[in-house]
Amino acid sequence: MSIYLKQDVVITGTLIWYLKVCPREVWYMARHVTPFEGHRRLEKGRAIHKIYGDEIPLSLEGMKIDAYKKENRTVVEIKSSSRHLESAMAQTNYYLFRLKEVGLECEGQVFVPEKDERYIVRLDEDQVKKDLEEVRRIATSEVPPQRVRIRFCKKCAYKDLCWG
Structure with missing residues (x-):
């Protein structure tokens, strides 16, 4: 299963993450249309990391x-x-898949420090393959997926692009 969209463009963990949030974001990210870097939610994530x-x-x-x-x-x-x-677990699952490809079998964990929550992730290769195919389908489409208002739109860094 190839991790490449085209010769020099790799499917990233971020694209897998966005697949579970909003397919339209996958399309934007695959074309290097990035959200506003100073968005407060992105800043918070960077600080936690x-x-x-x-x-x-x-x-x-x-x-x-x-x-x-x-x-x-x-x-x-x-x-x-x-x-x-769900997105974080899919992203971690993708990382486990990629690491296994290079000979490193690992367990996965999603950690949320604010609440000291830890979630175990076990490799599901079939799901990763489905996710890769879906990302490839969306990213290579000529037009973005239809915009659909979901619960995440209100605080999304792309909301002005979709709904502005």
Whole structure:
């Protein structure tokens, strides 16, 4: 299963994350249309990563793991809230898949420091393959998916682009 959209464009963990939130965001991100970098939610996420993430994160092309516990081979994805838990778990699952491809079998965990919540993620290769195909389908489409108002639109960094 290829992780590439085209020759030099890799499907990232961020695209997998957005797939579970809003397919339209996948389309924007795949075209390098990025949200306002100063958006307060993005800033909060960066601050949390700075506090709880590894100074030198583990990474492969298209992915940067927030923290890695080598003593028990656990990949940790750090999130500011559990609001997007499905997305965070899919993103972590993708990281586990990619690491397995290079010979490193790991467990996964989503960590929400604010509430000291930890969620275990086990590799589901079939789901990752489905997610990769869906991202590829959306990203290579000539037009973005139809906009659909969802509960996340109100605080989305892309809301002005979709609804402005």
